[in-house]
Amino acid sequence: SQLPNIRNIRSGVLEACRYYLELIEEGVPLQYLDLGGGLAVDYDGSQSNSLHSMNYSLDEYCVDIVESIMEALDPHNIPHPVIITESGRATVAYSSVLLFNILDVSHFDPQPLPDELSDTHHELIHNLLGVAQLLQSDKFPTHRLQESHNDAVHYRDEIRELFRRGQISLRDRALGENIFLAVMHRIVNILPKLDRVPSDLEHLGEELADIYYGNFSVFQSLPDTWAIDQVFPIMPIHRLLEAPTREAILADLTCDCDGKIDHFIGEDGVRNTLPLHPLKDGEDYYLGVFLVGAYQETLGDLHNLFGDTNVASIRINQDGSFDVVTELQGDSISDVLSYVEYQPDVIKRRFRDIAEQAVRAGKITIAERQKMLNDFAASLQGYTYYEE
Numbered sequence: 001s002q003l004p005n006i007r008n009i010r011s012g013v014l015e016a017c018r019y020y021l022e023l024i025e026e027g028v029p030l031q032y033l034d035l036g037g038g039l040a041v042d043y044d045g046s047q048s049n050s051l052h053s054m055n056y057s058l059d060e061y062c063v064d065i066v067e068s069i070m071e072a073l074d075p076h077n078i079p080h081p082v083i084i085t086e087s088g089r090a091t092v093a094y095s096s097v098l099l100f101n102i103l104d105v106s107h108f109d110p111q112p113l114p115d116e117l118s119d120t121h122h123e124l125i126h127n128l129l130g131v132a133q134l135l136q137s138d139k140f141p142t143h144r145l146q147e148s149h150n151d152a153v154h155y156r157d158e159i160r161e162l163f164r165r166g167q168i169s170l171r172d173r174a175l176g177e178n179i180f181l182a183v184m185h186r187i188v189n190i191l192p193k194l195d196r197v198p199s200d201l202e203h204l205g206e207e208l209a210d211i212y213y214g215n216f217s218v219f220q221s222l223p224d225t226w227a228i229d230q231v232f233p234i235m236p237i238h239r240l241l242e243a244p245t246r247e248a249i250l251a252d253l254t255c256d257c258d259g260k261i262d263h264f265i266g267e268d269g270v271r272n273t274l275p276l277h278p279l280k281d282g283e284d285y286y287l288g289v290f291l292v293g294a295y296q297e298t299l300g301d302l303h304n305l306f307g308d309t310n311v312a313s314i315r316i317n318q319d320g321s322f323d324v325v326t327e328l329q330g331d332s333i334s335d336v337l338s339y340v341e342y343q344p345d346v347i348k349r350r351f352r353d354i355a356e357q358a359v360r361a362g363k364i365t366i367a368e369r370q371k372m373l374n375d376f377a378a379s380l381q382g383y384t385y386y387e388e
Helices: 006-025 058-076 088-095 123-136 142-164 170-193 223-227 333-339 344-360 366-380
Strands: 032-034 082-084 097-106 210-214 234-236 246-251 264-266 269-271 274-276 286-290 311-316 322-328
Touching: 006 032, 006 058, 058 082, 123 142, 123 170, 142 170, 234 274, 333 344, 333 366, 344 366
Parallel strands: 032 082, 210 246
Antiparallel strands: 097 210, 097 286, 234 286, 246 274, 264 269, 311 322
């Protein structure tokens, strides 16, 4: 459904016309030529024949199809067929955007390092701190950057092994991890000064990226990112006058390690992190995933029992204003439970019986029982995604 190179489309049409021509000459009364799909969407904006782009316009697509048919059929005086296309992706991809807020962020920034360690700390921790202090020096020889990285990884791994054998404490293990993190950040800061970055260090900055936890499910709303490695345009929808200062990957609400997005559109192709803004206390931070109109709704499943999201249909007016045409509520917890053969009425009745037994046993009061039943019933009608 995504043919980024116009030459492949032209070649396919010419081959289809060969079959059409031969069947006509065999006496088959053909009148229609169904060219199927293939009209691409320029997800990354590069206007190239890369997997997530297209090296042609809609006008060129139409012209090349018509020219190819004429080139194949006109020499044989065969009437032109009625042309049918089924370019579902290109027709509807532009119609939808997924919006979600960020709930939390995991940073991988080190805590301040001690100036010195006591003799009670293991020699490996002393060695690791020595690497960090060497990197902090203004006279650090940059040609030794790879060596410092190798040493730090070795000391870190040895400290972890000591912890597994019970030879150092959790507190010392945490100190070693923090020093190692500081070393990695200092190496990343030095990399731009190098004429050539060692291959082992090229993606070090990406490995230290933040994790932004979004209020969504990859499997429900963006299954193509997981199933076929589709790359969608993703960006904040506000604070656009602020330069983003954090590099991040995205994780969803599911407990699955595949519930993440770590491939994004960059200036020079696909990149592994997304520039984002730091969160502000008390302020929501929203991201938009664009061009998701094709297949995402129909392919989405109930992985981890996250249901359909809330949907708003928007009409854009000629003056630039917009109207909210319809609003549809997403699945409730009760809805999703019923999809997987659980009956909400039965669940509520069993919960009520348990609460009644607790009242008789003197564990809760009648008022507490009623509040618990009301809260439980309300939760079943709530959204499957996080709500404040």
